[in-house]
Amino acid sequence: xxxxxxxxxxxxxxxKIGGVLMEMKNITLRFGGxxxxxxxxxxxxxxxxRAIIGPNGAGKSSMLNVISGFYVPQEGxxxxxxxxxxxxxxxxxxxxxxxxxxxxxxxxxxxTVLDNVMTGRLNYxxxxxxxxxxxxxxxxxxxxxxxxxxEKVIDFLEIQSIRKTPVxxxxxxxxxxxxxxxxxxxxxxxxxxxxxxxGMNVEEKEDMSRFILDVNDEFGTTIALIEHDMGVVMDLxxxxxxxxxxxxxxDGTPSEIRSNQAVIDAYLGVAHD
Amino acid sequence: xxxxxxxDFKTSYVEDSQTFPIKFDRYRYYFVLVFAFAIVxxxxxxxxxxAIFMPFLIYSIAAIGLNILVGYCGxxxxxxxxxxxxGAYASYKLMTAxxxxxxxxxxIAAGGITALVGVLFGLPSLRIKxxxxxxxxxxxxxxxxxxxxxxxxxxxxxxxxxxxxxERSVFGVEVTGANTEAWATYLFCLVFTVAxxxxxxxxxRGAQGRKWMAIRDMDIAAEIIGVDPLKAxxxxxxxxxxxxxxxxxxxxxxxxxxxxxxxxxxxxKSFLVLFMVIIGGLGSIFGSFAGAAFxxxxxxxxxxxxxxxLGWPTDLAAHLEFMIVGALIIVFLIxxxxxxxxxxxxxxxxxxxxxxxx
Numbered sequence: 001x002x003x004x005x006x007x008x009x010x011x012x013x014x015x016k017i018g019g020v021l022m023e024m025k026n027i028t029l030r031f032g033g034x035x036x037x038x039x040x041x042x043x044x045x046x047x048x049x050r051a052i053i054g055p056n057g058a059g060k061s062s063m064l065n066v067i068s069g070f071y072v073p074q075e076g077x078x079x080x081x082x083x084x085x086x087x088x089x090x091x092x093x094x095x096x097x098x099x100x101x102x103x104x105x106x107x108x109x110x111x112t113v114l115d116n117v118m119t120g121r122l123n124y125x126x127x128x129x130x131x132x133x134x135x136x137x138x139x140x141x142x143x144x145x146x147x148x149x150x151e152k153v154i155d156f157l158e159i160q161s162i163r164k165t166p167v168x169x170x171x172x173x174x175x176x177x178x179x180x181x182x183x184x185x186x187x188x189x190x191x192x193x194x195x196x197x198x199g200m201n202v203e204e205k206e207d208m209s210r211f212i213l214d215v216n217d218e219f220g221t222t223i224a225l226i227e228h229d230m231g232v233v234m235d236l237x238x239x240x241x242x243x244x245x246x247x248x249x250x251d252g253t254p255s256e257i258r259s260n261q262a263v264i265d266a267y268l269g270v271a272h273d
Numbered sequence: 274x275x276x277x278x279x280x281d282f283k284t285s286y287v288e289d290s291q292t293f294p295i296k297f298d299r300y301r302y303y304f305v306l307v308f309a310f311a312i313v314x315x316x317x318x319x320x321x322x323x324a325i326f327m328p329f330l331i332y333s334i335a336a337i338g339l340n341i342l343v344g345y346c347g348x349x350x351x352x353x354x355x356x357x358x359x360g361a362y363a364s365y366k367l368m369t370a371x372x373x374x375x376x377x378x379x380x381i382a383a384g385g386i387t388a389l390v391g392v393l394f395g396l397p398s399l400r401i402k403x404x405x406x407x408x409x410x411x412x413x414x415x416x417x418x419x420x421x422x423x424x425x426x427x428x429x430x431x432x433x434x435x436x437x438x439x440e441r442s443v444f445g446v447e448v449t450g451a452n453t454e455a456w457a458t459y460l461f462c463l464v465f466t467v468a469x470x471x472x473x474x475x476x477x478r479g480a481q482g483r484k485w486m487a488i489r490d491m492d493i494a495a496e497i498i499g500v501d502p503l504k505a506x507x508x509x510x511x512x513x514x515x516x517x518x519x520x521x522x523x524x525x526x527x528x529x530x531x532x533x534x535x536x537x538x539x540x541x542k543s544f545l546v547l548f549m550v551i552i553g554g555l556g557s558i559f560g561s562f563a564g565a566a567f568x569x570x571x572x573x574x575x576x577x578x579x580x581x582x583l584g585w586p587t588d589l590a591a592h593l594e595f596m597i598v599g600a601l602i603i604v605f606l607i608x609x610x611x612x613x614x615x616x617x618x619x620x621x622x623x624x625x626x627x628x629x630x631x
Binding site: 068090133143182 | 286476480496
């Protein structure tokens with residue numbers, strides 16, 4: 001286990017990781033009689049790429065949904081930026097600076113790529129209905145200022161050419177990228193990615209991995225991601241949480257996880273005699 | 274050939290996000306405005322105003338209003354007739370209670386009152402969706418009509434139960450009552466229609482419009498990016514009802530002059546405006562105009578051809594008209610479910626390339 005002290009730690013590739021950004025303390029989530037998550041604690045530190053892995057049905061997505069406010073855990077506490085977070089609606093969580101993407105793409109199909117990415121800026125757009133009705137003046141100024149941020153994200157993710165294309169017309173891989181763009185446009189302090197590479201071919205996965213690393217590198221965004229592709233997870237992430245049947249069975253650097261017997265058992269199965 | 278983006282470079286985001294990015298479109302828009310304001314008033318007579326222009330302008334406002342709710346925010350409403358009635362009765366009460374205030378403000382205030390009522394009846398949308406919401410708004414329709422029929426305070430205790438628009442003028446020109454001139458009523462409605470269309474366009478292209486469309490396309494994803502569904506839905510109900518209320522007020526005060534609520538603002542009116550929105554194109558301001566034009570012009574056109582040109586008896590023509598309009602709506606929905614606005618978009622995309630196929 002790395003020395004994850006208050007001040008942070010240094011990763012295997014020599015990057016400095018800061019203090020705790022988000023901490024989950026003894027989270028338990030039940031749906032009726034079914035326990036989706038049992039007593040899980042872990043932290044996410046500023047600037048790191050934190051992966052959550054586990055077999056199907058392990059409770060990874062439920063965990064992400066707890067972080068983004070869709071589910072309220074029955075027990076446990078969520079600490080964010082050093083403060084305990086009260087139960088919140090998802091849109092309030094978004095306003096705290098937590099953005100996410102979905103396992104199944106959740107884009108606004110009726111809008112263009114540009115409009116979709118612009119929705120990521122909604123939390124920064126404060127003009128009221130009356131100002132917007134007249135448009136000229138504050139609403140237009142605000143639109144332009146936010147458009148500039150969005151264009152930077154569009155440049156960054158190399159989707160300039162499809163800017164004005166309706167999202168419904170795009171292929172799967174690009175949709176995933178647009179969804180990432182929308183999340184990035186919000187300039188989040190914590191970015192949650194739910195299986196960002198699901199259903200992609202090798203090239204698309206490589207592209208996406210590069211983008212994730214670039215985002216972390218250039219903007220210093222903290223990223224928590226769920227992914228099934230072990231190669232990707234081990235390459236990208238600084239620390240990994242492993243879940244199985246709603247319980248945490250491992251937590252540490254990729255190399256520690258690789259040699260963790262409980263993790264190997266969960267993925268490969270154990271002989272029962 | 275004229276319809277080209279090539280060579281028309283945008284050098285700022287403001288230019289890039291304007292309503293008509295193509296030069297030809299922009300000039301066409303200015304031309305229509307000049308034509309509508311400076312030429313039409315001099316050439317129209319009573320027949321044209323009453324049969325075509327006024328219903329078209331007023332229904333356009335109502336269709337824009339409903340389109341904001343249904344087309345942009347994805348909340349189905351069958352209460353348009355009821356909300357138009359709120360606008361009509363609000364303007365009537367205001368006109369009779371404050372006779373010295375300009376009717377212009379009465380109509381805007383009527384829109385404001387309708388917005389409040391709309392928010393009230395929009396509250397169920399926070400819990401229910403789709404067909405169930407449609408049924409809930411249907412309750413609004415019937416309740417409001419019942420209310421204006423039964424509570425005599427709303428029609429100032431008149432014996433007939435009708436409301437009659439008192440004579441009011443703007444800049445000394447009468448716009449309501451018996452002695453109005455065709456051009457004056459036309460211009461009065463036109464001002465409202467143009468203002469409503471511009472406001473609707475501004476709201477839908479900016480942050481508010483994106484909130485509405487986000488809720489329409491995927492409400493869960495909308496919430497995750499920070500859209501408060503409560504505020505987004507209720508604001509859509511408010512803005513939509515505001516426009517519908519203005520349409521109702523104009524329909525009563527300027528167009529009909531006297532109104533019996535069940536007849537003028539019944540459930541048929543709700544369906545009529547909904548058809549306009551669907552045929553015109555959901556989520557399009559242009560579509561609202563196209564739909565209103567289609568459903569206002571078609572009956573007039575059919576009547577003129579069947580009765581005027583072919584000499585059929587009026588009742589036969591009237592029945593046939595129902596059938597033809599109904600059949601056309603069905604054909605339309607099958608052939609182009611996205612409405613006239615989509616046809617227009619496709620035509621424009623073709624035009625951009627014309628005369629070269631690629």
